[in-house]
Amino acid sequence: MPPILYLDQNAWVAIARGAWDKSAYxxxxxxxxxxxxxxxxxxxxxxLTFTNLYETMKINDHSRRSxxxxxxxxxxRGQVFxxxxxxxxxxxxxxxxxxxxxxxxxxxxxxFLSDVWFESVADLSSxxxxxxxSQRVVDLIRARPAELLFDHLxxxxxxxxxxxxxxxxxxxxxxxxxxxxxRGLAAG
Numbered sequence: 055m056p057p058i059l060y061l062d063q064n065a066w067v068a069i070a071r072g073a074w075d076k077s078a079y080x081x082x083x084x085x086x087x088x089x090x091x092x093x094x095x096x097x098x099x100x101x102l103t104f105t106n107l108y109e110t111m112k113i114n115d116h117s118r119r120s121x122x123x124x125x126x127x128x129x130x131r132g133q134v135f136x137x138x139x140x141x142x143x144x145x146x147x148x149x150x151x152x153x154x155x156x157x158x159x160x161x162x163x164x165x166f167l168s169d170v171w172f173e174s175v176a177d178l179s180s181x182x183x184x185x186x187x188s189q190r191v192v193d194l195i196r197a198r199p200a201e202l203l204f205d206h207l208x209x210x211x212x213x214x215x216x217x218x219x220x221x222x223x224x225x226x227x228x229x230x231x232x233x234x235x236x237r238g239l240a241a242g
Contacts, residue, residue: 055163056097059089063109070118070125089129101133101167102126102203104174110207112219123207132199133167134174141166169199171206 061069069089072082092098110126113119135141144165151158168174170192176182178192195202210218 056099058099058101058167060103061100061106063106066106066110066122066126069129070122073125073128074121086125086129093129093131099133099164099167100129101135102130102171102174103135104137107134107171107174107207108219108222111210111215112223116208120208123204127200127204127207130200130203132169132171132195132201132203134171136166136168136173137176139180140173140177170195171199171203 068079068082069086071079072084072086076083089098089100093100106126110119110122113122144161148158148161150156170178172183172187
């Protein structure tokens, strides 16, 4: 199994800077070169998370967002960590099978990774995308994951991008506020 490397958003920013301007960011460019070499030589896998994609979509400067998207799509090859529900489901199933001596379902070695960028939110098998994404589109994304991830990050209609970021940010803020309110009640 090739090694898997998780990069947080700050690391992705550094890599994008190194890709964008090697004279202004020589250390970042060197780090990017080492990373690319490790990917080529050792099959290193550097998947993205939903948070990486969301933070990239939040960038309002198109050239900065394009540089970030290019670095992310190229280095990750369009691979993402699957959404938390799928990871929780698989992990729980594996634990229960081990604990109770049940047969384990045959998961692939990299079951927690996907070439379909929107599986960082929800699994295709969950039915969440049935009415909005055709099988032809899914097949196209699987055939060209990095290219279509880049296209999604930089070519989404500007109003749609802004509204999506606004709605997700508002929902996240509301969720955090509710958690904090419950935490306050529990502490009292």
